[in-house]
Amino acid sequence: xxxxxxxxxxxxxxxxxxxxxxxxxxxxxxxxxxxxxxxxxxxxxxxxxxxxxxxxxxxxxxxxxxxxxxxxxxxxxxxxxxxxxxxxxxxxxxxxxxxxxxxxxxxxxxxxxxxxxxxxxxxxxxxxxxxxxxxxxxxxxxxxxxxxxxxxxxxxxxxxxxxxxxxxxxxxxxxxxxxxxxxxxxxxxxxxxxxxxxxxxxxxxxxxxxxxxxxxxxxxxxxxxxxxxxxxxxxxxxxxxxxxxxxxxxxxxxxxxxxxxxxxxxxxxxxxxxxxxxxxxxxxxxxxx
Amino acid sequence: xxxxxxxxxxxxxxxxxxxxxxxxxxxxxxxxxxxxxxxxxxxxxxxxxxxxxxxxxxxxxxxxxxxxxxxxxxxxxxxxxxxxxxxxxxxxxxxxxxxxxxxxxxxxxxxxxxxxxxxxxxxxxxxxxxxxxxxxxxxxxxxxxxxxxxxxxxxxxxxxxxxxxxxxxxxxxxxxxxxxxxxxxxxxxxxxxxxxxxxxxxxxxxxxxxxxxxxxxxxxxxxxxxxxxxxxxxxxxxxxxxxxxxxxxxxxxxxxxxxxxxxxxxxxxxxxxxxxxxxxxxxxxxxxxxxxxxxxxxxxxxxxxxxxxxxxxxxxxxxxxxxxxxxxxxxxxxxxxxxxxxxxxxxxxxxxxxxxxxxxxxxxxxxxxxxxxxxxxxxxxxxxxxx
Numbered sequence: 001x002x003x004x005x006x007x008x009x010x011x012x013x014x015x016x017x018x019x020x021x022x023x024x025x026x027x028x029x030x031x032x033x034x035x036x037x038x039x040x041x042x043x044x045x046x047x048x049x050x051x052x053x054x055x056x057x058x059x060x061x062x063x064x065x066x067x068x069x070x071x072x073x074x075x076x077x078x079x080x081x082x083x084x085x086x087x088x089x090x091x092x093x094x095x096x097x098x099x100x101x102x103x104x105x106x107x108x109x110x111x112x113x114x115x116x117x118x119x120x121x122x123x124x125x126x127x128x129x130x131x132x133x134x135x136x137x138x139x140x141x142x143x144x145x146x147x148x149x150x151x152x153x154x155x156x157x158x159x160x161x162x163x164x165x166x167x168x169x170x171x172x173x174x175x176x177x178x179x180x181x182x183x184x185x186x187x188x189x190x191x192x193x194x195x196x197x198x199x200x201x202x203x204x205x206x207x208x209x210x211x212x213x214x215x216x217x218x219x220x221x222x223x224x225x226x227x228x229x230x231x232x233x234x235x236x237x238x239x240x241x242x243x244x245x246x247x248x249x250x251x252x253x254x255x256x257x258x259x260x261x262x263x264x265x266x267x268x269x270x271x272x273x274x275x276x277x278x279x280x281x282x283x284x285x286x287x288x289x
Numbered sequence: 290x291x292x293x294x295x296x297x298x299x300x301x302x303x304x305x306x307x308x309x310x311x312x313x314x315x316x317x318x319x320x321x322x323x324x325x326x327x328x329x330x331x332x333x334x335x336x337x338x339x340x341x342x343x344x345x346x347x348x349x350x351x352x353x354x355x356x357x358x359x360x361x362x363x364x365x366x367x368x369x370x371x372x373x374x375x376x377x378x379x380x381x382x383x384x385x386x387x388x389x390x391x392x393x394x395x396x397x398x399x400x401x402x403x404x405x406x407x408x409x410x411x412x413x414x415x416x417x418x419x420x421x422x423x424x425x426x427x428x429x430x431x432x433x434x435x436x437x438x439x440x441x442x443x444x445x446x447x448x449x450x451x452x453x454x455x456x457x458x459x460x461x462x463x464x465x466x467x468x469x470x471x472x473x474x475x476x477x478x479x480x481x482x483x484x485x486x487x488x489x490x491x492x493x494x495x496x497x498x499x500x501x502x503x504x505x506x507x508x509x510x511x512x513x514x515x516x517x518x519x520x521x522x523x524x525x526x527x528x529x530x531x532x533x534x535x536x537x538x539x540x541x542x543x544x545x546x547x548x549x550x551x552x553x554x555x556x557x558x559x560x561x562x563x564x565x566x567x568x569x570x571x572x573x574x575x576x577x578x579x580x581x582x583x584x585x586x587x588x589x590x591x592x593x594x595x596x597x598x599x600x601x602x603x604x605x606x607x608x609x610x611x612x613x614x615x616x617x618x619x620x621x622x623x624x625x626x627x628x629x630x631x632x633x634x635x636x637x638x639x640x641x642x643x644x645x646x647x648x649x650x651x652x653x654x655x656x657x658x659x660x661x662x663x664x665x666x667x668x669x670x671x672x673x674x675x676x
Contacts, residue, residue, distance in 0.1 A: 101480050102482065104510075106408060106409065110407075139639045155555065155610075157553060158555070159556075207555070213404070233559070236558040237565070242373075246578075276563050
């Protein structure tokens with residue numbers, strides 16, 4: 001098994017005619033993902049990368065029956081794209097777009113949650129179940145099928161960790177980027193719950209960073225509810241307070257959200273925290289994987 | 290994005306929050322005029338993007354307009370160093386001149402996004418005038434909270450409920466409820482990331498006034514907030530951070546000597562952490578972002594090299610939406626155009642990796658190290674260990 005996406009996933013690409021949308025549609029298809037169509041309002045009837053383009057998500061939903069939508073549209077239009085996907089009945093929405101106002105995301109999250117939509121992101125690399133399906137922008141080649149679940153607030157740092165896992169012979173069940181914004185659809189807690197229930201995930205790597213208290217809450221969940229071992233890495237030990245470190249959510253505010261605080265919370269519940277990313281494979285092997 | 294106190298107050302006033310009478314001024318003569326209009330006895334407040342002004346001498350009481358002029362004359366153009374300026378001093382260019390008010394008691398009201406439930410939370414406390422972090426640490430029961438429903442917003446009864454916890458007097462808590470609703474409305478309408486009124490005072494004659502106010506804004510929303518964007522005071526920002534922002538890069542300067550050019554915020558932080566782990570000192574955080582064009586890389590290099598402390602430059606690129614060939618082209622262009630050529634260590638992998646490596650190999654740049662190797666080499670170079 002795996003979580004969220006697998007060989008049954010039928011992907012719709014919102015923003016398929018854009019630079020990033022078309023490039024990554026091609027990459028997803030090359031990886032073996034079943035991309036069933038795309039949406040760009042006003043461009044219905046075109047064919048991109050061999051798949052049909054529709055004017056609306058509803059049109060696409062009726063014609064090609066997607067069960068997942070991935071969004072590559074510019075930030076100003078992305079909230080509407082998410083609402084449209086949810087309203088059309090798509091159960092899984094992955095939003096890659098970066099730079100969406102947080103106030104807007106609060107409303108979008110409420111709308112999607114009310115409709116029972118699972119959504120990932122925004123400002124994230126997407127989700128991949130190696131060998132089965134890739135929905136997003138991560139380089140497919142660094143992944144290999146296996147039993148390690150990976151969940152992260154970062155994009156490229158996740159690739160770094162995944163590449164080191166693959167290099168060490170530790171394949172992945174599913175790799176998931178939850179995004180670097182303050183308001184996101186799927187949190188560490190949600191992802192850990194999914195991995196805990198997945199029979200093919202034997203251990204989880206959680207890659208956190210400064211800002212917020214999602215890692216601290218995850219630590220509590222791990223100690224109370226999880227049997228699957230978790231190892232972690234937290235980025236930003238050298239980050240100065242009060243400065244936004246790239247991600248909108250990566251900021252130490254009023255002494256809260258420091259890397260030290262998160263590392264302490266995790267270590268207190270016996271989750272080993274790597275000092276540098278390349279230590280992660282060893283930490284997993286120490287736990288018998 | 291940050292704004293000055295007087296700007297935050299002007300925004301909150303639009304949403305019904307009462308503020309003291311006053312005006313911003315940039316020279317002593319202006320201060321005199323404003324002080325006279327306000328009746329002589331005024332408060333002069335340095336307008337800088339840092340808290341802790343009071344303890345550092347940035348807030349002063351003047352008895353007369355002439356006293357205000359004299360005190361402002363000393364403040365304007367002088368350097369202010371508070372516990373929030375990170376050891377640096379900032380020049381006071383403007384002061385806010387406000388009527389002095391007789392304070393009965395000091396309260397606290399703020400709004401932020403509660404990330405754990407993805408809702409806006411309004412907080413109130415009877416412990417105004419002190420650092421709220423201290424209240425949170427020592428007496429968290431004195432901080433009251435109301436969460437706004439994403440679709441309904443903050444209901445009037447919630448504002449009332451919070452107001453009643455801050456004051457028993459009906460005439461006062463009615464005014465407080467107006468302030469609380471104004472804070473919420475201003476936060477949402479202007480895409481803030483923080484609104485803080487501390488202190489929110491009750492005067493001896495029974496009026497509620499926002500005596501201090503702070504607002505920070507969501508950088509991701511500035512595209513739809515022209516008024517807020519127009520309040521940016523470039524003089525308060527680090528010039529390099531400003532240049533980076535204009536070019537679509539995310540840059541934070543630090544004290545070290547190893548320049549870091551990385552794509553992705555998490556990887557950029559991890560790279561800095563690793564530099565430190567291997568005994569080096571990162572000169573900066575720099576995320577060139579996704580979809581990087583060669584121009585962005587060129588700007589990144591220019592910004593890094595304007596820092597005289599930088600002894601080696603470390604590129605750590607893991608392509609996803611970023612294409613390695615775009616970064617390589619920018620790097621080649623930068624190295625051809627820039628006069629100063631520090632030792633460069635390149636780690637390049639991911640999307641279009643082969644093309645990127647070929648471009649770099651053609652100009653004699655070696656690529657291939659892992660992140661760990663690249664960091665170790667950059668640290669060695671900065672320490673004078675050569676290539």
